[in-house]
Amino acid sequence: MLSETRLAFIGSGTMAEAMIKxxxxxxxxxxKQIIGSGPREERGQELRSRYGIEATTDxxxxxxxxxxxxxxxxxxxxxxxxxxxxxCIMPEALVLSIVAGRTMATIxxxxxxxxxxxxxxxxxxxxxxxxxxxxxxxxxxxxxxxQAQTLLKAMGQEIYVAEERALDMAxxxxxxxxxxxxxxxEAMVDAAVxxxxxxxxxxxxxxxxVLGSVLFARQSKKHLAELRNMVTSPGGTSADAIYxxxxxxxxxxxxxxxxxxxxxxxxxxxxxxxxxxxRELPLDES
Numbered sequence: 001m002l003s004e005t006r007l008a009f010i011g012s013g014t015m016a017e018a019m020i021k022x023x024x025x026x027x028x029x030x031x032k033q034i035i036g037s038g039p040r041e042e043r044g045q046e047l048r049s050r051y052g053i054e055a056t057t058d059x060x061x062x063x064x065x066x067x068x069x070x071x072x073x074x075x076x077x078x079x080x081x082x083x084x085x086x087x088c089i090m091p092e093a094l095v096l097s098i099v100a101g102r103t104m105a106t107i108x109x110x111x112x113x114x115x116x117x118x119x120x121x122x123x124x125x126x127x128x129x130x131x132x133x134x135x136x137x138x139x140x141x142x143x144x145x146x147q148a149q150t151l152l153k154a155m156g157q158e159i160y161v162a163e164e165r166a167l168d169m170a171x172x173x174x175x176x177x178x179x180x181x182x183x184x185x186e187a188m189v190d191a192a193v194x195x196x197x198x199x200x201x202x203x204x205x206x207x208x209x210v211l212g213s214v215l216f217a218r219q220s221k222k223h224l225a226e227l228r229n230m231v232t233s234p235g236g237t238s239a240d241a242i243y244x245x246x247x248x249x250x251x252x253x254x255x256x257x258x259x260x261x262x263x264x265x266x267x268x269x270x271x272x273x274x275x276x277x278x279r280e281l282p283l284d285e286s
Contacts, residue, residue: 001150002028008066010059010081011073012038012047015098018126019070020051022154025128037062060088068147071097071107075268078102082110089113094144096151100171101268104137104164114139117148120170121155123178130156131177133170135163168269172262180257185210 007029009016016036023029031052037059038044044055056062063069063085073081078099089095089111096117097107104116119134132152136145152158161167185206192202217227232238 001147002033005029005033005067005147006065007034007068007070008062009034009036009070009072010063010085011071011077012036012043012055013072013074015121015125016070016072017047018121018130019072019151019155020047020053022125022128023151024051026154028150028154035062035066059084063093064088065090066093068094068096068144068151071095071099073099075099075101079110082107086111094140094148096148100175101265101271103269104135108137115144116140117144118164118167119148119152120167120175121152122175125155128154128156131174132156132158133161133167133174134158135161135167168262168265171265172258175265176258176261180254181210 002023007023009020020034020036023034024031032054034051035054035056036044036047037056039057041057044057047053048055059081067090069085069089071078071081091113093113094115094117095107095111095113096119097104098119098121100120102118104118107116107118108114114137117134117136117140119132121130121132124130125132132155134148134152136148140148149158149160159170161170188206188209189199189202192205193199197205217224220227222230228242232242
């Protein structure tokens with residue numbers, strides 16, 4: 001699927017490196033098929049030395065001959081990058097954006113290019129255990145969809161959605177989700193230290209407990225509530241702990257946090273999606 005594909009990363013930060021690493025680790029592509037572009041020459045040298053890929057500080061050079069152009073820059077930089085790339089992407093190329101907030105319609109208009117995939121990965125993608133939600137414009141053909149899916153699946157699990165608004169929801173749940181998990185783990189470690197464990201032991205206890213629970217939940221066919229009930233004996237330690245969590249409105253707080261992240265994602269999108277009127281382009285060129 002990707003054996004003869006040329007892949008360009010516009011932006012060579014953490015997520016770009018994560019994608020490069022998993023693609024090469026899983027032998028989906030060879031280093032000579034990949035080029036990374038970024039403003040710092042030393043970063044390019046680092047990626048070249050570490051992975052054997054090509055590197056440049058010229059975004060147009062990177063994108064000009066690419067079959068798949070991955071937009072992996074920060075949201076505030078994207079408008080400048082899109083203006084720079086306008087007119088230099090091959091007509092048959094696919095543009096894959098992992099930039100939060102920027103809609104496919106805006107990217108298509110700014111690039112005058114219709115084949116766009118938009119994806120929302122999360123940080124565990126760096127170790128091939130990520131969760132990515134993605135969608136595509138009607139102009140993306142089946143081969144391009146398959147290529148995009150192959151790339152995203154290399155980072156972990158992936159789910160295709162028909163409506164782009166689902167990416168804002170995914171941003172709040174899976175995209176921001178590691179934040180909630182890390183905060184919970186941090187609180188558990190602090191509580192374990194308060195009980196008397198060393199921080200090293202506390203961290204080991206919490207990490208393995210969370211990891212084991214997640215793997216058990218993934219393999220089990222039971223509802224999460226059933227799994228919780230399995231370890232909640234009447235009058236036991238779990239029952240007392242759950243009473244305090246419910247008393248502290250844990251469910252409500254988590255729901256409010258996810259809703260706040262969702263609203264923020266929508267707001268960022270509204271701020272970032274000002275189309276250039278002279279570059280209006282329908283998402284389906286046919």
